[in-house]
């Protein structure tokens with residue numbers, strides 16, 4: 001686990017003291033200032049051992065204004081939305097939603113850790129399929145992703161694995177549509193610019 005937070009000396013002028021208020025303004029982020037730093041979230045998180053900063057530290061750093069470290073950390077991308085932290089938090093802080101709020105901020109600022117360079121592209125392709133059909137199709141998602149992100153040689157190298165998965169029915173190019181796409185359209189239109197942001201992710205550049 002990186003100890004960047006401990007190693008770096010920061011002056012107060014380097015900090016963004018408005019960052020916590022910005023996260024608190026997102027749905028679910030309201031109670032970020034109630035955190036008592038008990039560490040229950042980090043103890044219950046199945047992925048915290050792999051995270052650059054544990055969930056407890058993410059809250060502490062967000063409140064202290066370490067925005068740059070927080071939005072650039074791998075923590076927000078490793079979070080699998082299992083909700084353990086949210087369920088166990090004694091202060092009923094919606095930590096999973098806070099992870100999403102920080103991730104949205106990272107997306108706004110075009111920050112993607114190098115090891116997660118496929119994430120923006122996958123998010124964008126996933127969204128396009130759901131926007132079109134109301135449902136995801138794993139087969140088409142993988143096809144679109146690899147056609148878009150890989151050189152022909154690399155794509156051919158893994159084509160065999162893909163064919164085996166299709167043969168064993170672990171993946172399919174079958175698409176399903178929801179009964180009432182108009183209802184979904186209303187929801188997506190209501191989300192407006194947030195959705196455009198996600199679609200933009202499909203062609204986003206990777207930053208370290």
Ligand code: SF4
Pocket residue numbers: 034035036037038039040041042055056059088089090091092093095
């Ligand atoms: S469990 Fe809740 S109160 Fe405890 S450190 Fe985590 S977010 Fe803060």
Ligand code: SF4
Pocket residue numbers: 041044045046047048055078079080081082083084085086095096099
């Ligand atoms: S929701 Fe994310 S941060 Fe919370 S316990 Fe699960 S993986 Fe960890």
